[in-house]
Amino acid sequence: MDKKTVTNIAYLSRLSLNEGNEDKITKDLENIIKFVDQLDTANVDDIDPLTSPLEKTAKTRSDKATAQNRKDVFLERSPKSNEDYFLVPRVVE
Amino acid sequence: MSIQYKTIKELASMLKGNDISNKELVEETYSLVKSNTHLNAFITLNEDAAIKKAEDLDKNPSYLSLSGIPIAQKDLFCTKDLRTTCGSNMLSNFIPPYSATVIENLENAGCISIGKTNMDEFAMGSSNETSFFGNVLNPWGDDLVPGGSSGGSAAAVAAGIVPAATGTDTGGSIRQPASLCGITGLKPTYGRISRWGMIAFASSLDQAGPMARTAEDCAIMLNEMCSHDLKDTTSLDEEIPDFTSDLSTSIKGLKIGIVKEFDLSQLDNDVVKVFEESKKHYESLGAEFVEISLPNISLSVPTYYVVAPAECSSNLSRFDGVKFGKRCDDPKNLEDLYIRTRSEGFGDEVKRRILIGSYVLSAGFYDAYYKKAQQVRRLIKNDFDNAFEKVDVIMSPTTRGAAFSAGSKGDDPIQMYLEDLFTIPANLAGLPALSIPNGMVDNKPIGLQLIGNFLQESKLLQVAHNFQISTDWHLKKPTEEIN
Numbered sequence: 001m002d003k004k005t006v007t008n009i010a011y012l013s014r015l016s017l018n019e020g021n022e023d024k025i026t027k028d029l030e031n032i033i034k035f036v037d038q039l040d041t042a043n044v045d046d047i048d049p050l051t052s053p054l055e056k057t058a059k060t061r062s063d064k065a066t067a068q069n070r071k072d073v074f075l076e077r078s079p080k081s082n083e084d085y086f087l088v089p090r091v092v093e
Numbered sequence: 094m095s096i097q098y099k100t101i102k103e104l105a106s107m108l109k110g111n112d113i114s115n116k117e118l119v120e121e122t123y124s125l126v127k128s129n130t131h132l133n134a135f136i137t138l139n140e141d142a143a144i145k146k147a148e149d150l151d152k153n154p155s156y157l158s159l160s161g162i163p164i165a166q167k168d169l170f171c172t173k174d175l176r177t178t179c180g181s182n183m184l185s186n187f188i189p190p191y192s193a194t195v196i197e198n199l200e201n202a203g204c205i206s207i208g209k210t211n212m213d214e215f216a217m218g219s220s221n222e223t224s225f226f227g228n229v230l231n232p233w234g235d236d237l238v239p240g241g242s243s244g245g246s247a248a249a250v251a252a253g254i255v256p257a258a259t260g261t262d263t264g265g266s267i268r269q270p271a272s273l274c275g276i277t278g279l280k281p282t283y284g285r286i287s288r289w290g291m292i293a294f295a296s297s298l299d300q301a302g303p304m305a306r307t308a309e310d311c312a313i314m315l316n317e318m319c320s321h322d323l324k325d326t327t328s329l330d331e332e333i334p335d336f337t338s339d340l341s342t343s344i345k346g347l348k349i350g351i352v353k354e355f356d357l358s359q360l361d362n363d364v365v366k367v368f369e370e371s372k373k374h375y376e377s378l379g380a381e382f383v384e385i386s387l388p389n390i391s392l393s394v395p396t397y398y399v400v401a402p403a404e405c406s407s408n409l410s411r412f413d414g415v416k417f418g419k420r421c422d423d424p425k426n427l428e429d430l431y432i433r434t435r436s437e438g439f440g441d442e443v444k445r446r447i448l449i450g451s452y453v454l455s456a457g458f459y460d461a462y463y464k465k466a467q468q469v470r471r472l473i474k475n476d477f478d479n480a481f482e483k484v485d486v487i488m489s490p491t492t493r494g495a496a497f498s499a500g501s502k503g504d505d506p507i508q509m510y511l512e513d514l515f516t517i518p519a520n521l522a523g524l525p526a527l528s529i530p531n532g533m534v535d536n537k538p539i540g541l542q543l544i545g546n547f548l549q550e551s552k553l554l555q556v557a558h559n560f561q562i563s564t565d566w567h568l569k570k571p572t573e574e575i576n
Contacts, residue, residue, distance in 0.1 A: 005452075006448070009448050009451045009452045009455065010448060012451045012455065013406060013435075013444075013447045013448055013450075013451045014410075014413070014428075014431040014432050014435050015432065015435050015436050015439070015444055015447065015448070016432050016433070016436045021441075024504075025444075025445065025448070028445060028506055029445070029448060029449060029452065031505070031506075031507060032398060032445075032449055032506065032507065033449075033452070035394075035395060035398065035507050035510075036395040036396075036398050036399050036453075036462065036466070037395075038391075038392060038395045039392060039395050039396065039399070039462070039465050039466060039469055040465075041392070042389060042392055042465075042468070042469045042472060044465060044468035044469060044472070047468040047471055047472060048468070048471060049464055049467030049468050049470070049471065050467050050468075050470040050471035050474055051297060051467060052283075052297045052327065052523075053283045053284075053297065053474065053521070053522055053523020053524075054283060054284050054327060054329070054523065059323075059326055059330065060326075061323045070190065073190045074190065074416070074417075077187070077188065077190065077416070077417045078415070078416055078417060079414060079415075079417075079418075079419070079420035080420065086415050086416055088415055088424075088427050088430060089424050089425070089426050089427050089429075089430060090426075091426075091427055
């Protein structure tokens with residue numbers, strides 16, 4: 001774990017690090033990764049990953065529309081919107 | 094008659110006997126909220142709507158299981174038209190257009206939602222020190238943390254403001270604060286309670302549950318919180334029993350497992366003493382102790398700190414400043430909008446976990462960390478499956494010690510992560526587990542954890558209730574001198 005890696009994963013996460021705490025975060029992540037490296041002591045040959053404790057096939061429901069159109073309810077919670085859309089800064093100049 | 098420290102059962106009987114009206118009960122509750130503002134247990138109150146619901150109940154009485162009972166809701170559950178922040182600046186202005194299934198279930202059973210309780214930001218923390226809205230204080234001492242992440246819920250119940258509250262538990266966030274605040278808290282089997290409308294942290298671990306003064310009240314709450322919900326594909330379609338029906342059945346012949354690998358010699362003598370006394374007490378009730386082995390249990394915390402951050406970094410990618418929640422001022426372009434919104438909106442612990450998650454999921458590291466952690470997760474689950482062939486429940490301390498003071502874990506995140514050493518395994522395996530008060534260390538309460546097999550909440554509540562009808566640790570109040 002070095003500053004370059006941390007800067008890269010911060011960008012992948014769309015987070016910026018303060019210059020002041022970059023070193024601290026790098027150190028923290030390094031320690032955490034060292035801590036989870038204990039997993040290497042386990043013998044996991046031929047062990048299937050467990051993604052959910054239920055291990056049941058997710059139940060599907062019938063493909064029927066249940067929600068009403070509540071466009072206004074959702075748009076009014078947006079930081080910026082017009083009557084039809086969520087608005088963000090111009091993407092294409 | 095004071096309503097402070099009353100249980101659901103006691104308040105229901107007061108309402109039924111007309112000793113108090115629904116409106117008086119709610120007004121009394123708010124006066125307790127206001128005389129305890131120093132605890133910082135609530136982020137948002139629901140006063141007008143709560144009083145209106147109480148007035149309606151006085152006019153048209155209903156006799157549902159929770160009619161008129163004041164309940165505090167963790168601020169992680171979406172509540173229609175009532176601000177829901179998840180303890181974060183990111184959602185400090187968010188008013189959901191719908192309620193979580195669990196909130197609907199409780200409110201349909203007649204309860205009155207008093208307000209939204211403070212919590213660690215996005216449920217990431219074990220001391221309630223990561224909330225954007227400030228630390229919560231433990232009613233047992235202003236210098237003590239209440240635990241986390243459901244710290245506000247635990248403090249509100251421990252201070253006797255409400256008889257019960259909702260919590261959520263991803264790695265111990267119900268049981269650890271229950272232990273530190275001297276109350277009872279249950280994390281049900283993964284899938285028992287719908288996650289729809291719960292703001293997601295780690296979807297394969299998150300589970301809602303009740304926090305109350307007694308196991309009996311937890312059972313009353315659980316009866317209403319559980320449902321099979323088509324809106325959550327991981328919601329279990331299993332029979333939901335009446336969790337109160339077996340509470341008083343004797344536990345004679347019960348086999349309790351003690352985990353060989355939990356090294357209690359690392360803990361304070363006083364903590365061990367409390368645990369040993371509880372063992373003796375259970376023996377006197379007719380239970381039998383069996384040593385069991387969970388060979389991979391020591392890898393639980395490292396497994397959790399790969400799986401939980403990975404799921405967190407995916408779940409929290411939805412907070413981008415576009416559709417709801419905060420947005421930074423004057424973004425230069427779309428990328429600047431994303432980056433500044435997220436950097437300003439999230440606190441340090443949340444950022445740290447997102448970064449770990451992005452790292453363990455990134456190309457080249459996925460197999461070494463994420464896949465491996467999931468393989469170890471299976472080994473841990475298999476260990477529990479084997480153990481439950483020999484025993485009915487597994488017992489351990491809930492926490493390594495009693496409540497600690499704010500800031501005392503220093504700035505080393507791993508020290509805080511180890512707080513959840515005993516609680517994390519049940520989340521990884523999806524098993525139900527609860528914490529009950531079982532003694533005092535330095536005049537501070539401490540909890541006993543019981544882990545059950547899949548869907549065995551009734552058994553856990555029975556084992557806990559048997560303890561509570563023969564001891565008085567759950568009746569201790571922070572305002573009393575403890576001998």
